[in-house]
Amino acid sequence: MKRRILAALPLILVTTPAFAKLSPREHTIVKAADAGLAQDTALLERLVAQNSGTRNVEGVKKVRDMVAPQLAALGFATKWVPMDAVKRAGHLIATHKGKPGTTRMLLIGHLDTVFEPGSPFQSATREGEKLHGPGAADDKGGMVVMLAALNAMKAAGTLKDANITVVLTGDEEAAGEPISISRADLVSAAKHADVALDFEGLVVLDGQDYGSIARRSSGSYTITATGKSGHSSGIFSDDTGYGAVYELARIIDSFRKELPEPNLTFNIGLVAGGATTKLSDDEATITATGKTNIIPPVAIAKGDFRALTPDQIERVKAKMQEIVARHLPLTDAKIVFKEGYPPMMPTAGNRALLDRLNAINADLDLPKMPALDPLKRGAGDISFVAQYVDGLAGMGPSSTGDHTPEERVDLSSFPRQIKRAALLMTRLSREKPRR
Incomplete structure (x- = not known):
């Protein structure tokens, strides 16, 4: 049964x-x-x-x-x-x-x-x-x-x-x-x-x-670095300084080392520097001219960053600004943030x-x-x-x-x-x- x-x-x-x-x-x-x-x-x-x-x-x-x-x-x-x-x-x-x-x-x-x-x-x-x-x-x-x-x-x-x-x-x-x-x-x-x-x-x-x-959010930024131009033989000297490209490279590498934290990503998608450097109106192209023996007076980079909360966005932006403000000798730089998608x-x-x-x-x-x-x-x-x-x-x-x-x-x-x-x-x- x-x-x-x-x-x-x-x-x-x-x-x-x-x-x-x-x-x-x-x-x-x-x-x-x-x-x-x-x-x-x-x-x-x-x-x-x-x-x-x-x-x-x-x-x-x-x-x-x-x-x-x-x-x-x-x-x-x-x-x-x-x-x-x-x-x-x-x-x-x-x-x-x-x-x-x-x-x-x-x-x-x-x-x-x-x-x-x-x-x-x-x-x-x-x-x-x-x-x-x-x-x-x-x-x-x-x-x-x-x-x-x-x-x-x-x-x-x-x-x-x-x-x-x-x-x-x-x-x-x-x-x-x-x-x-x-x-x-x-x-x-x-x-x-x-x-x-x-x-x-x-x-x-x-x-x-x-x-x-x-x-996550999606925001973009533009970094513009400037420096004193001159003959390449004077690079790093007290009179000439480090030039715009080294200043920009310092900023980008400092981002890599100092910014990482959970839920954050950041990227540099476009970069150029030279004797002349110009960002297009649609911000999709940077044109540059120069020679290897000329210290570049201007360099530009565009990037984005993505975060999970508004507090994280503000904290990261403040850190980016602090890094940008350090400056190598005889250089200057600024970062401009563009309105984007919130998280x-x-x-x-x-x-x-x-x-x-x-x-x-x-x-x-x-x-x-x-x-x-x-x-x-x-x-x-x-x-x-x-x-x-x-x-x-x-x-x-x-x-x-x-x-x-x-x-x-x-x-x-x-x-x-x-x-x-x-x-x-x-x-x-x-x-x-x-x-």
């Missing part, structure tokens, strides 16, 4: 319904996410085929014209906010009014890519489960995941009660200046939201999906959101997502709103080679990311804000 009972157990386990903890509407979301991949891929290929480099204003607007009708069909009221004042295309903002008193969600993505019209990387190629193309992941793939999640919610009847604002910026890859103008609409939307979900790419390391509850700190609210997402992972029989080390990804638009609202980044698809001609999005990651996003938004839409 005991043998018969034990023999029956495997049958009972096999016939247990998949995703048993999901509601009927949530089951509909899962089915819609799986069924829509071909349609999602077709939309992605159309988006990738349209160049929308940040400075390609008309190209960004053409991507807007593909995305805005998708949002309108879902019941969103859409508007375009031009950014002529900062020499950028603008932002697409869409709002969906749901049930009053429930969690207000802000969804963040971007229309632009790093690949301008002059880039040789312009077309999309399907490679099995990959799509190879400019912006295939960052962030056209992210926008498609966002739209597909909203469509899945509509199919299940859970979108109608959701309070959602979508902000798709047109200049995430090179924010227009001043930031106070180019990010004003995003910040305003955050001040009227309870949760922010950023649809840039999912990070996968060694087969493990990670949740992003923090992103998204790993707050308790962000961790609570990841816990919510991991509850969904459990219901979907997916592995738990650990919090990603913020050293593993760069800055993003969600950082501008992090001080106002709890948030999660990395809601888009996984990929490799972002920002390079090897950018490939993993199409197989779309269904699980669509399910995660749609189920999280559905559950949040039924709740009152937690803060």
Whole structure:
């Protein structure tokens, strides 16, 4: 008798319904996410085929014209906010009014890519489960995941009660200046939201999906060193000093030795010095002239640094300024910091959101997502709103080679990311804000 009972157990386990903890509407979301991949891929290929480099204003607007009708069909009221004042295309903002008193969600993505019209990387190629193309992941793939999640919610009847604002910026890859103008609409939307979900790419390391509850800042700086010029035979003398290049080298090497600390990185990306040295208006080129027997009177370096908290940013900037001020004999130097992306700190609210997402992972029989080390990804638009609202980044698809001609999005990651996003938004839409 005991043998018969034990023999029956495997049958009972096999016939247990998949995703048993999901509601009927949530089951509909899962089915819609799986069924829509071909349609999602077709939309992605159309988006990738349209160049929308940040400075390609008309190209960004053409991507807007593909995305805005998708949002309108879902019941969103859409508007375009031009950014002529900062020499950028603008932002697409869409709002969906749901049930009053429930969690207000802000969804963040971007229309632009790093690949301008002059880039040789312009077309999309399907490679099995990959799509190879400019912006295939960052962030056209992210926008498609966002739209597909909203469509899945509509199919299940859970979108109608959701309070959602979508902000798709047109200049995430090179924010227009001043930031106070180019990010004003995003910040305003955050001040009227309870949760922010950023649809840039999912990070996968060694087969493990990670949740992003923090992103470091991104700031840049320019160092200009000056010295007394003269014949090279006089270098290091009391009358001539060390020249601009040695002063700049001292500063850069002192950064290397004295600045390192947890969660901080800093880099020199461009450097030159000589008899004449000039930084271009777009700060992407330094031209220099000189001879080996002339002590250079000027040298310039440009770099960036990334930190996790505002306190760390201010501490590092003060240390950089102290290093710059030491000066070799008969030299001078200054450092100028440029406005950049603030950090998204790993707050308790962000961790609570990841816990919510991991509850969904459990219901979907997916592995738990650990919090990603913020050293593993760069800055993003969600950082501008992090001080106002709890948030999660990395809601888009996984990929490799972002920002390079090897950018490939993993199409197989779309269904699980669509399910995660749609189920999280559905559950949040039924709740009152937690803060």
